[in-house]
Amino acid sequence: MRLIPLLALVGLISSAKGTLTATFTSGSQSVTREAALPALQVTKGESPTSGLPSGPFTATYKGTLSIPKRYRLTFSLESAGAIKLKIADEDVPFVYGKDGDNSIGVAERIRLNPGEIPIEITFTSLEDGSGSFRLFWEERREFPAEPIPASAFKSIDEAPVDAAHLFASHNCIQCHNADLGATAMPELKYAGPNLTGIGSRANEAWITRWIAQPDLLKPTTTMPAMVDHTKPEGAQAAADIGAYLATLTSEKQASKAPDISLAQKGGEHFHNLGCIACHSKPDADEPDYENERVPLNNVAAKFKDGTLVAFLKNPQEHHEAIKMPNFRFSDEEASSLAAYLTKTATGEHTPDPSEFPPGDSVRGKLLTESLNCSACHEGLAPSSTKAPSLADLKDWKAGCLGPDEKRGKSPRLILTDEEKKAITPAILPSVQYDTVESYTTRQIESLNCTSCHNYNGQSTLLSVTHPETKSLLDHITETDERLIQSRPPLTHMGAMLNTGYIEKMLLGTAEPRPRPWLDMRMPAFPLHAKHMANGLGQHHGLPASTPSKDKPAEDQVELGENLVGMTGYACVTCHAINDKPALAAFEVQGINFGLTHNRLRPGYYHQWICLLYTSPSPRDRG
Secondary structure, eight states, X not given: OOOOOHHHHHTOSOSSOOOEEEEEEXXXXXXXXXXXXXXXXXXXXXXXXXXXXXXXXXXXXXXXXXXXXXXXXXXXXEEESEEEEEETTEEOOEEEOSTTOOSEEEEOOEEEOSEEEEEEEEEEOOTTSOEEEEEEEEETTTEEEEEOOGGGEEOSSOOOOOHHHHHHHTTHHHHSOOOOOTTSOGGGGOOOOOOTTHHHHBOHHHHHHHHHOHHHHOTTOOOOBOSOTTSHHHHHHHHHHHHHHHTOOOSSOOOOOOXXXXXXXXXXXXHHTTGGGTBOOTTOSSOBTTTTBBOOTTHHHHBOTTHHHHHHHOTTSSXXXXXXXXXXXXXXXXXXXXXXXXXXXXXXXXXXXXXXXXXXXXXXXXXXXXXXXXXXXXXXXXXXXXXXXXXXXOOTTSGGGSOHHHHTTSOBOSOOHHHHHHOSGGGHHHHHSOOHHHHHHHHHHHTTGGGTSOBTTBOOSHHHHXXXXXXXXXXXXXXXXXXXXXXXXXXXXXXXXXXXXXXXXXXXXXXXXXXXXXXXXOOBOTXXXXXXXXXXXXXXXXXXXXXXXXXXXXXXXXXXXXXXXTTTTOGGGTOOBTTBOOSOOOSOOOOOGGGHHHHBOHHHHHXXXXXXXXXXXXXXXO
């Protein structure tokens, strides 16, 4: 089941991501950020937004509301706290329930003409710093009350560089130690790969090239360049470190290299699983800089023996915070994918004009100690030198963040000049006071969720890139293309699914699969699952939810069974119910009704049913 906002349904609004500008104020402190939706959920003791400590606050959302044609709209809200709404610079008062119930308010219907209409929402929290609100609209002739979709908004301001996220994701805190407390960004705890046994997994030549210029092999990397490879001493240092890391071998017996005869089958998996959404083809001439897909042309040069198979089976084994998710590959899938990648990438590695002399492992070990490599990587001897702590860092415009002439022996960060300039002491409150809602927003971008899932009016990258690998199926003469292979949109997941079910989906433990007919499948992001499950709900102003334990009335159960049966709405034509298969699901299958109670939030379910049977085009809403 999925909810499609009216404006997206009729195609009268831009596909660009809609946003609002939200300013949160607590005492004398203010933080301004983008917000996709006019919705909020803050419990007592939590920060209202990244960058502010807990406590009473106000939040003001500003932007424009895109109206495609003349509407007579009714706005309503659910809130714990005070809220004021302005449309076209006019106050829109709400009438609240009887007996002093200020949690639900409804405004008088107003007429809006087509165009960009200014909107401003000001929310004031309760005295203990908690609060929540959700804003709805209704057009009686066309759609019932529903949350205003993100795609209906346009920000009036340009989004600033998220310097706090850059600081956290580039592991700055690993070198510049600081205790920022329990409310700090979770990413601050994410270390780099564990280098124990790296010499058994990666080839020395690849390691040397990676140390010299990591952004040449992977332009989107957060690994800094620790040496200046353009100078003879830098090239020697890279070779020495590569030689040392190559000596860090594992006693585990090496597995066999992939069977190249499986490459064709691996190519099928590569296409069917949609790998091209996050990766360019392993024989691509150059990286996809525009879409920032991770290149695969260096795979054959990197992995030793059968270690690529082991990596595909468990990407998190040596790097818990890796962005590559766990697809829970079978042995056959992992082996054939490794064969396809190895065969296709062989000889296609990124050209490197640098020449590296023979490396010396003894010098390399001393270099890893002097360069403080153990700050980010386990498996190395403790470093002999330390970077200054965050509190002792006096000049933020020199060292790693400075221009080349001021960098000294500091590493070269893979950041633009604009990004470096944005990282100043002013970001520290945003680093120190974080929320799961802000964390989830960052991770949706960082983990490339929108490569596969439509989100707030933003189309998936996969819809554009998938044809690139269609030829990998040319040898298959007969295919069943009846089943729809579209992935569910991410837009309403937090409002639709119970928190625990989202967490299971992100952990890869949700069984059975809700859409078993999809060739693609939801991979696991175990490190991020708990925070994102809660954050997705908070995007919609909703607290965590669990399935109700109340037993429904027997007469209601009987009535519902009749309604979904062939004597009612015939839902069983497309939907299975537990072990009872669907009666005649041809082109479009439905999710098993037996999963509904554990999956869906009741509020979303009722809203969905209301929309389904009152929309002018219910077929288009399915």
